[in-house]
Amino acid sequence: MRTWREITSLRKFRILVLAVAGFFLLGLPFWASQFVSYLMLTFFAYAITVIGFNLLFGYTGLLSFGHALFMAVGAYTAAFLTSKFSVLYMEIILVAAVIVSSILAAVIGAICVRYIKIYFAMLTLAFGMLFYTFLLKFYYLTGGDEGMRVLRPYLLGFNLSDIPKMQFLTGSYYLYTLVVLAILAFLMWKIVSSPFGLCLRAIRDNPEKAEYLGVSVRKYRWYAFVISGAYAAIGGALLAPAIGQVDPGLTYWTHSGTLVFMTLLGGFENFFGPLIGGVVYIFLQDKVMSLTAYWRFIFGGILAFIVVVAPGGIAGVISSLAKRSKC
Amino acid sequence: METILNILFSGVFNASTLFLVAAGLQVVFGVQKVFNLACGSFYALGAYVGITVVKGVVAGGLPTPLFIVPLIAAGLLLGLIGPIFERGLIKFVYDRDETFQLLLTFAIVMMIEDVIKFVWGTSPQTMGGIDLVYGQLTVLGATIPVYNLIVIVCSLVIAGLIGYILFNTRFGKIIRATADKREMSEALGIHMTWVYVKVFTLGTILGTLGGALVIPAGAAVSEMGVELIVLAFAVVVIGGLGSMKGAFVGALAVGVLKSIAISTFPELEMLTIYIIVIVVLVIKPQGLFGGGRV
Secondary structure: OOOHHHHHOOHHHHHHHHHHHHHHHHHHHHHOOHHHHHHHHHHHHHHHHHHHHHHHHHHOOOOOOOOHHHHHHHHHHHHHHHHHOOOOEHHHHHHHHHHHHHHHHHHHHHHHOOOOHHHHHHHHHHHHHHHHHHHHHOHHHHOHHHOEEOOOOEEOOEOOOOOOHHHHHHOHHHHHHHHHHHHHHHHHHHHHHOHHHHHHHHHHHOHHHHHHOOOOHHHHHHHHHHHHHHHHHHHHHHHHHHHOEEOHHHHOHHHHHHHHHHHHHHOOOOOOHHHHHHHHHHHHHHHHHHHOOOHHHHHHHHHHHHHHHOOOHHHHHHHHHHHHHHO | OHHHHHHHHHHHHHHHHHHHHHHHHHHHHHHHOOOOOOHHHHHHHHHHHHHHHHHHHHHOOOOHHHHHHHHHHHHHHHOOHHHHHHHHOHHHHOOOOHHHHHHHHHHHHHHHHHHHHHHHOOOOEEOOOHHHHHOEEEEOOEEEEHHHHHHHHHHHHHHHHHHHHHHHOHHHHHHHHHHHOHHHHHHOOOOHHHHHHHHHHHHHHHHHHHHHHHHHHOEEOOOHHHHHHHHHHHHHHHHOOOOHHHHHHHHHHHHHHHHHHHHHOHHHHHHHHHHHHHHHHHHOOOOOOOOOOO
16 A cells, blocks of 8 residues: 555656646636636736746746736737737737747846846846836837737637637637646746756755856856746736736836745745646635735735745645655 | 026935935845835835824914924834834844845735725825925025925934944944844844844834925825835945945935936936946946945
């Protein structure tokens, strides 16, 4: 008889859990309400962003406090292409978001990764705010604080503009986003378990030693920055049609704080932690907002609690409980 | 000539409150090594409490020109919330990674913002132009409200006072020693808990006082703390983290720059500030007056 712990550590078991979760999410729009499906849809977009963010934060040890910048880049790419250039193919939008954000992340990253810790956080915050004021002040280009409308994109070349809005979002667009998330999550899993991912972890734990062992620390941090920027942009580009209107608030520093919050809530030490954090954050926010207008107070309390008592987040608490039940 | 004078004056006025908040940020960062995002929220709290107190005492029959006395008293007393946050939350993360310290102060920012919304609502609050009771001066054609002049003088006095405390008192020596080498100071018998409580309270008072002083000449909105912390952040980056001289020079630079940009290229107002921040961070990350290594 195998112990529970042995079973949960089996590869087959993990694949089974993932498959069950996958089917659960695929089937969700059929039995859950449209509103729940819509919240899940926004979660998928955030999920892509935070797994990219965690490559930088959890695996490389760099806290970016301006990561919402890339999310906004993705979202505004979608807005520009659909409403200014009438490019409606979602695939083109995604590719454009990746290209634009990668170029931007390459430049910003090259400057930022020269620093670590608080200086890295401050510099990324400054870039995020720079982009915020750019979006706000160049209103003839970006619509200022009103933002820009995002038109409904074609998915895989199909024009779906006849379907009612919510049905589109919770039907085909939901599936589309879920598939993109699955592909990108799998890709990220490959990245973090590759030698490259191991190098990032070595850099996080002991940069001097990593450098000594021949890892080009700065270059690897830069790679991680660019990859996570591209992920955030894809997340933003997918979020844009779901919310229908993009505004500069997407890159305000408190929105970057939200991304860090999600990651920490779920647990940055675990690959799936940010995903758990994202889904809990979005549904909890919806619940608390329906109860009180002062949801920030409650969320601030939760964040303080996590930081002080459970820095491992939800995933950390679960794994420590599992260890305790074994003994 | 008069426009230049107007721009300069409003810049210095901006700088005087910015300096107070930035100084609060600096002193806490210097000693505790915690980058306190909540400084801006303390500033907002100071502004709101200031409005309520002044309205109360003026309605209670205090001669209007004396309103500045209860205002300053309110700002100073409100600083006593500092120890509550320090003992209640911040003390748990001194030995943790900077990331967690930053996030904990971010949590405080979220909480205070909602406390303000809960108590005072979301509509902007003003004192109804009470600062005009002191009248205006005309210098070389430029109109200067006397109240703003008083704020600038107050800020200068506080700057001088901080300088005096830091370099001429026993407490100042302890602060400088702790900022330099914490373990060594502790080994020499300095009670760290008390130093931390006092320093954090000092940082809070600078924030709340700054908010209280600035508000008669403006309006309080619930986002003001979040907006100000970004400016204060620019100030400390330009001046150098942990340096008081840096806070002074940085505040002047940001304040004057902001008012120049507003009157010449309003679109570029904040843009110029962030570009300067980034340039400073790239060329000299420790800031103009920061001595610490990066």
